[in-house]
Amino acid sequence: MRGDAMTEPQLLHEAVVIERIQESPVIFTLRLSFTDPELQAGYRFEPGQFNMVGLYGVGQSPISIVSDPQDERLLDHTIRGLGRVTLGLSRLAAGDRVGLRGPYGRGWPLAQAQGRDIVLITGGLGCAPAVSVIRYVLRRRERFGYLTILQGVKHADDLIWRRQYAQWSAFPDVHVGLAADVGAPGWFGVVGPVTALFDQAPIRAGSLVMMCGPEIMMRVVAAELVRRGIDENDMWLSMERNMHCATGLCGHCQIGPHFVCRDGPVFRYPELKALLGERGF
Amino acid sequence: MAATGFLLRSHLQDLLDALVAVGYRCVGPQVRDGAVCYDTLREAADLPWGWRDAQNPGTYRLRQTGGAYAFAWANGPQGLKPLLFAPRELLQTSIRAPDGGLRFAAPVASVGAMAVVGVRACDLAALRLLDQHFIGGFVPDPHYAARRADLFLIAVHCSHPAATCFCVSTGDGPRAEQGFDLALGETEAGFVVFAGSAAGAGLAERLPLRPAQAAEEAFVDAALADAVKAQTRSLPSRDLRAGLFGNLRHPRWEAVASRCLSCGNCTAVCPTCFCHGEGEEVAADGASSARYRQWDSCFTQEHSAIHGMVIRADTRQRYRQWLTHKLGSWHGQYGRSGCVGCGRCITWCPVGIDITEEAAAVCAGTP
Structure with missing residues (x-):
């Protein structure tokens, strides 16, 4: 966390939009940089x-950081324009200013x-937290074993980043x-749920998922x-909940005893197993 | 705990004066809008002398008995929570310059030292939980911390529980055991005074105390013993995690949801409910914006909304969230149940839903 985190844990800092990239009709990436160079240079995240x-x-809206942690110049945020804040953010252009605070969570x-094989399984529209890992x-x-990327979508037309998937598979x-x-003419993947990909995928014991x-x-x-x-214990999942404070205080993001903003957003599967997919939690 | 001394009723004003003399603003119970409420207290005469309360599911009534006691009532709708976790708090101001540049500031209101008179054991227990939530974590809340820093607490042993009280079953009352600077046990002549901290002992030295007589201490003990016996409500256990999370599909959730108005009164009067929402208010000229937080409730639709989807869309899920959190998940978060047995959620529920009854029904298992 930046600045005087202990006395001003929620204070925003000015950041500037360096570039805006349209990823799909509703998904865009804002490349941000703190205007205070010292703040930008000292910022670390995972x-x-x-x-x-x-x-x-x-x-304010919680947005996962998809740039590389060693990139000291830019902080990329891939955003789906859906709510008041994210739709507003979608209208920003290079040079516009936003407030930024973080990073938060695990x-x-x-x-x-x-050194281990990694299996990345994602569903839905453009899973930004997973892109950061890929x-x-x-x-x-060289530091990791085999990388398996499995993505499922409802409808073939929902797939974004087609080109990226093609590039990634060339590694x-x-x-x-x-x-x-649901397939569509020209769909090159499998028709079925994401689990239909498992037989063809190299999912080996000892993999981290x-x-x-x-x-x-x-x-x-x-x-x-x-x-x-x-x-x-080798399965990890990233969760999404309503968040206002991001510091474990406002209570909106709770799942059972967990505060998603503080204890997550990435959880080990057994931590959430009992309530995962349980409607109302 | 040995008594420090005895303060005659006629000397109660000396206590308030002593607090003011050492720099505290005094807050204490007074009758306002037909209820006992905590507000700035200047005169001991403004305390609820002679007032008694009658509380039942969905009802609260005060009546003047002409009696000699100032504290012969059980808690009204609020205790310490609004004094420390303000219902509305300015978190941040944003200023936008004509060139689009943004400047942010996060002011913390300076509130000064506060002394609260008349705090009950249930609210002391709730305070320990709020402390854990707001300042015990890795990111302490500066607003709560500022209000908490110079807080002087004068407890009163609770001699007149309401029909809705169940602090005995949660282990939190009626005697104030810890977390106070001074505690008072009321008798007809005045107050047996107990010091609970060095600051409390220091203040006691400034008071015209005489030694407490054994009969006076015995009277206070007897009143507390009666208060224990008077409580008829109870929770089935102090740890209901298994009973609640093991019965998430119990038909009782549907039954309670058919009565619950999802109004959020229970969360507003609960001394440990900490949920709050944050929002922006832009100045009319557009040049600045203020970010406020205010109390929120898990009974609202917005509480669990994420991009076009509501996690808890119906009242069944919201009541279940509230109860499983209050009596269940709190254990994982703060090492005990989030309920201190004050009974406010029962009294102030407009349809009289009784948390002890609902918890017992769900935890009894599938019928």
């Missing part, structure tokens, strides 16, 4: 952590993942699998992976 991005006069277990691993290819020791519940997407999907996937010999 993939899977998030920032609160503040739009002047409107509000990121992906990348230290534990060193980029991290591909930039440090050595990378397997990319795509599945759509990271998941992101609808909770029901993650619950089904976790159960299937247990059947395939993956240890529950």
Whole structure:
């Protein structure tokens, strides 16, 4: 956390939009940089952590950081324009200012993942927290084992970053699998749920699994992976909840005893198993 | 705990004066809008002398008995929570310069030292929980911390529990055991005074105390023993995690939801409910914006809304969230139940839903 975190834990700091990239009709990336160079230089985060991005006069939204932690110049935030804040953010252009505070929460277990095979399973539209892991691993290819990327979408047309998936699959020791519940002409992936990809994918015992997407999907996937010999403690998932403070105080993000902003957003599967996909929690 | 001395009723004003003399603003119970409320207290005469309360599920009534006691009533709708966790707090100001540049400031209101007179054991227990939540974590809340820093607490042993009280079953009352600077046990002649801290002992030295007589201490003990016996409500256990989370599909959740108005009164009067929402208020000229937080409730739709989806869309899920959190998840968060047995949620529920009854029904298992 930046600045006088202990006395001003929620204070925003000015950041400037360096570049805005349209990823899909509703998804865009803001490349941000703190205007205070000292703040920017001292900022550290781990993939899977998030920032609160503040739009002047409107509000703040938790957005996961997808740039590389060693990039000292830019902080990339990939955002889906859906609510008041994120739709407002979607209208920003290079040079515009926002408020930024963070990073918050627990990121992906990348230290534990060193030297091991990684299986990344995502569902839904553009799973930003997972993209941060893929980029991290591909930039440090030699430190990790086999990388398996499995993405499921409802409809074939929902898939974004087609080109990126193609680029990723060209890396050595990378397997990319795509599945759509509903296919479409020209769909090159599998038609079915994301678990339909498992037979073709190199999911080996000892792999570390990271998941992101609808909770029901993650619950089904976790159960299937247990059947395939993956240890529950080697499965990690990124959760999404309403957040106002990001400092474990406001209470909106609770799942059972967990504050997602503070204890997550990345959780070990057994921590959430009992309530994962349980409607109302 | 041995008594420090005895303060005659006619000397109660000396206590307030002593607190003011050492720099405290005094807050104490007074009758306002038909209820006992905590507000700035200047005169001991403004305390609820002679007032008694009658509380039942969904009802609260005060009546003047002409009696000699100032504290012969059980808690009104609020205790310490609003004094420390303000219902509304300015968190941040944003200023936008004509060139679009943004400047932010996070002011912490300076509140000064506060002494609260008349705090009950249930609210002391609730305070320990709020302390854990707001200042015990890795990111302490500066606003709560500022209000908490110079707080002097004068407890009163609770001799007149309401029908809705169940602090005996949660282990939090009626005797104030810890967490106070001074505690008072009321008798007809005045107050047996107990010091609970060095600051409390220091203040006691400034008071015209005489030694407490054994009969006076015995009277206070007897009143507390009666207060224990008077409580008829109770929770089935102090740890209901298994009973609640093991019965998430119990039909009782549906039954209580058919009565619950999802109004949030229970969360507003609960001395440990900490949820709050944050929002922006832009100045009319657009040049500045203020970010406030204010009390929120898990009974609202917005509480669990994320991009076009509401996690708890119906009252069944919201009541279940509240109860499983209050009596269940709190154990994982702060090492005990979040309920201190004050009974406010029962009294102030407009339809009289009784937390002890609902918890017992769900935890009894599938019928």
